[in-house]
Amino acid sequence: MGGSVEKILYTVEHEIGTTDGALALYDVLPIEVRRQIEMQVPEFRDILKRSGEHHDFTKRDWPEDLLCRKRNPSDEDWELWIWPHPIESAESYFEMYKDPIGKRMIRHHHERFDGFTGKPYGGYPGELKGESIPLGARIMKIADAFHAMVSNRPYRDRKFNILEALDQIREKAGTEYDPTLAPLFCTISLSVLEKIAGNGACSDSKDAS
Ligand SMILES: [Fe+2]
Ligand SMILES: [Fe+2]
Numbered sequence: 001m002g003g004s005v006e007k008i009l010y011t012v013e014h015e016i017g018t019t020d021g022a023l024a025l026y027d028v029l030p031i032e033v034r035r036q037i038e039m040q041v042p043e044f045r046d047i048l049k050r051s052g053e054h055h056d057f058t059k060r061d062w063p064e065d066l067l068c069r070k071r072n073p074s075d076e077d078w079e080l081w082i083w084p085h086p087i088e089s090a091e092s093y094f095e096m097y098k099d100p101i102g103k104r105m106i107r108h109h110h111e112r113f114d115g116f117t118g119k120p121y122g123g124y125p126g127e128l129k130g131e132s133i134p135l136g137a138r139i140m141k142i143a144d145a146f147h148a149m150v151s152n153r154p155y156r157d158r159k160f161n162i163l164e165a166l167d168q169i170r171e172k173a174g175t176e177y178d179p180t181l182a183p184l185f186c187t188i189s190l191s192v193l194e195k196i197a198g199n200g201a202c203s204d205s206k207d208a209s
Contacts, residue, residue, distance in 0.1 A: 003105075004060070006064070007059075007060055007062070007064055007067055008060055008068060010068065011057075011059045011060050011067070012064070013069055013151075013198065014056060014059075014147060014148070014151065015052065015054070015055060015057075016044075016053065017143075017147035017151065017196050017197070017198055018052050018055060018056075018140060018143045018144045019048075019049055019052030019053050019055075019143070020114065020143075020149045020195070020196045021142070021143030021144075021146050021147055021185075021188075021193075021196045022048055022049075022052045022136075022139045022140050022142075022143040023045065023048065023049060023052070024143075024188045024192050024196065025139050025142060025143060025181060025184060025185050025188065026045055026046075026048055026139060027073045028184050028185075028187055028188055029184065034160035037135065041101060043138070043161050044101075045147060047099060047101050047102045047105070047136065048105065048136050048139065048140070050099075050102055051093060051098065051099075051103075051105040051106050051136065052105075052140055052143070054089060054092070054093045054096070054102075055086075055089060055105075055106045055109050055140060055144070056085060056089055057088075057089040057092050057093065058084075058088040058089045058092060059081075059085055059089075061081075062081050063081075066081060082124075083124050083125070084107060084146075084171075086107050086108065086109055086110050086124070086125065087107055087125055089106050090103045090104070090106040090107035091103075092150070093106050101134075101136070102136070102156060104134045104136075104137065105134050105136030105137045105140060106135055106137075106140075107125070107137070108125075108128055108133050108137035109137045109140040109141055109144060110123055110124050110125075110141065110144075111123040111124070111125070111126070111127070111128050111129065111137060111141070112129065112175065112176050113129065113130060113133065113138065113174060113175065113176060113177055113178050114129060114130075114174065114175045114176070114177070115128075115129025115130065116175070121176075123151050123176075131178075133178075138177070138178040138181055139181060141176070141177060141178075142158060142169060142178070142181055142182060142185050143185075143196075144175050145168075145169065145176070145177070146165050146166075146169060146185065146196070147197070149164075149165040149168060150162055150165050150193075150196075150197040151156055151197070151198070160175075162190065162193050162194065162197060166185075166186045166193075169182050169185055170183065170186055
């Protein structure tokens with residue numbers, strides 16, 4: 001993997017996978033729930049789509065070996081790149097679309113439902129927990145994690161298969177993930193999940209599954 005075109009492709013592939021997962025999760029919410037959401041925010045689904053497509057925008061600037069996880073992140077990587085990316089991506093989204101709802105979805109897409117912020121798997125920016133985290137961010141977090149787990153990642157010997165990734169999501173319902181949304185994600189049809197999984201875009205990644 002070389003220049004910035006590949007970094008863009010890698011990030012876009014992940015953003016699309018996350019967006020498709022987020023929309024699929026939204027679509028399996030009970031119709032009554034969706035109606036209530038859309039009574040408050042009529043364009044909720046469109047905002048979820050647009051913010052999903054932008055949620056990791058500033059990852060395009062990351063060093064390529066960090067972006068493709070060819071090495072473990074250093075303390076400096078966390079400070080400089082990883083922790084700031086939801087805040088900076090949210091700012092860049094707002095500059096582009098002037099939409100405060102999508103901005104909050106992006107800013108909080110790495111918060112944990114239980115509010116845990118310690119290393120190494122803590123949520124960030126660590127400002128919210130539970131249902132105070134915007135619904136779109138709670139949806140995006142699950143879709144994001146699913147896509148990251150089933151995509152090719154060169155630092156792992158083997159990516160998770162879809163059923164293993166769903167087990168992880170089920171297991172972490174109530175800690176990392178919203179306890180209502182996580183089991184619902186697991187009801188999305190296998191054919192939709194297979195499409196979402198797609199292929200990782202790191203050109204030198206190895207698919208050992
Ligand atoms: Fe992210
Ligand atoms: Fe992401």
